[in-house]
Amino acid sequence: MPERIYQATIDVRMVLIRVMSNRNDHTKWLRPGQPVTDLMRNPFGYAGEPISVYSVMVGSQETRAIAAHYLTLNRSSYDTVWALRIELQDLEHIGMSVQATPGNTGVADIDTQHRDLIGNQRMFELLTEHLYDRIRHGEDRLRVVGHAQLQHQIQDFLHAESSVLSEDARTRCLRLPQ
Amino acid sequence: MAEASLAQASSPTADSLTDWGREYRGSSATPGTLAAERITDRDFVAEFQLRPSTAVETLLLFADLGLVSKRDATQWVFPLLIQARGETRRQFYKALLTLGEPKALLDFALSAYEKYGNEDRLTLAASLLMDLGAHAFPSLRILARSNRPECAWFVPTIAGLPDVKLQNRIEVLISLVKSPHIAVRQSLLGATQALPSSEAISLLHLLSQDSNEEIAEEAREYLGNIEA
Numbered sequence: 001m002p003e004r005i006y007q008a009t010i011d012v013r014m015v016l017i018r019v020m021s022n023r024n025d026h027t028k029w030l031r032p033g034q035p036v037t038d039l040m041r042n043p044f045g046y047a048g049e050p051i052s053v054y055s056v057m058v059g060s061q062e063t064r065a066i067a068a069h070y071l072t073l074n075r076s077s078y079d080t081v082w083a084l085r086i087e088l089q090d091l092e093h094i095g096m097s098v099q100a101t102p103g104n105t106g107v108a109d110i111d112t113q114h115r116d117l118i119g120n121q122r123m124f125e126l127l128t129e130h131l132y133d134r135i136r137h138g139e140d141r142l143r144v145v146g147h148a149q150l151q152h153q154i155q156d157f158l159h160a161e162s163s164v165l166s167e168d169a170r171t172r173c174l175r176l177p178q
Numbered sequence: 179m180a181e182a183s184l185a186q187a188s189s190p191t192a193d194s195l196t197d198w199g200r201e202y203r204g205s206s207a208t209p210g211t212l213a214a215e216r217i218t219d220r221d222f223v224a225e226f227q228l229r230p231s232t233a234v235e236t237l238l239l240f241a242d243l244g245l246v247s248k249r250d251a252t253q254w255v256f257p258l259l260i261q262a263r264g265e266t267r268r269q270f271y272k273a274l275l276t277l278g279e280p281k282a283l284l285d286f287a288l289s290a291y292e293k294y295g296n297e298d299r300l301t302l303a304a305s306l307l308m309d310l311g312a313h314a315f316p317s318l319r320i321l322a323r324s325n326r327p328e329c330a331w332f333v334p335t336i337a338g339l340p341d342v343k344l345q346n347r348i349e350v351l352i353s354l355v356k357s358p359h360i361a362v363r364q365s366l367l368g369a370t371q372a373l374p375s376s377e378a379i380s381l382l383h384l385l386s387q388d389s390n391e392e393i394a395e396e397a398r399e400y401l402g403n404i405e406a
Contacts, residue, residue, distance in 0.1 A: 049294075075338060
């Protein structure tokens with residue numbers, strides 16, 4: 001039998017992801033006629049404050065960032081989480097900016113990818129409208145990550161050196177089912 | 179004090195909070211003799227804008243001396259935690275754990291979320307309550323009785339809270355099976371992993387009767403995996 005050669009699909013798109021912890025909240029973004037105020041409540045809020053995101057390549061690095069962010073939730077169980085994918089051109093379109101700021105996951109290579117979205121409340125409303133519109137047009141702006149992917153990444157973190165994984169992050173990894 | 183006013187306050191006071199703190203550290207003053215000396219949110223914010231790290235350290239000292247209530251101190255630090263990053267966030271997080279006011283944390287997180295949204299307010303509060311452990315349980319039990327939709331963010335904390343009797347945690351989780359909010363009942367599914375099998379099975383049996391077919395089906399699937 002010929003050996004099957006596995007070839008990973010590499011998507012080189014860089015996106016900013018806003019990781020969200022309420023497992024089914026993403027379904028709102030798939031339904032028609034959702035009010036912008038409802039859609040923006042959890043990811044961006046109404047205060048025009050800096051919003052925490054990660055700049056990642058879609059696919060594996062994105063999953064790693066979502067799992068690293070999961071550690072900040074400080075849980076002892078896995079649940080489905082999801083992320084909104086924001087492209088730089090979305091921000092340019094609205095006039096928002098991005099600022100590099102340190103992350104707090106305790107996973108060094110992800111913390112360096114942390115960014116803040118900077119804009120006022122109106123800009124976040126426009127961003128929400130824009131993302132909702134892009135999703136309606138069929139773009140893949142939602143990423144869902146479940147138990148299996150999170151657990152795999154947590155195992156990966158636990159094999160990392162101390163220069164990559166902080167002690168606090170290691171403790172949080174160990175609190176999760178192995 | 180509203181979060182917005184905390185962020186906007188900017189006038190530094192003539193005598194800085196840090197100087198007060200330094201003076202008190204070196205004096206033989208007691209909370210009683212210092213009772214007339216109070217600090218306000220404006221003092222704290224003004225100091226924070228000049229020396230963030232020292233301001234928090236001094237606030238903790240003042241809270242320890244009873245010059246500011248731990249609840250007020252929590253109210254001043256929590257909004258800053260949301261926007262802080264890196265080492266500053268770690269310092270605020272640790273300060274809030276030192277203040278150890280779970281009820282205040284929940285109250286301020288929920289009211290700020292109601293007003294400004296942004297789930298970071300809830301996830302950070304949930305994380306802090308998890309680290310506060312058993313001390314946070316009474317506040318979480320009250321939250322569970324409130325029937326608020328925000329309970330969904332705290333269900334994993336209730337399920338995994340360290341040093342709380344399993345029976346007490348289960349009682350609260352079971353009460354949430356009747357929550358009118360789908361998101362709360364859905365969050366119970368994942369939280370069952372934090373429980374021993376027999377308790378997880380009891381909870382899943384209840385969820386398998388849920389009026390929402392997706393929840394009921396997922397509960398049956400989880401049950402099948404545990405019982406296999």
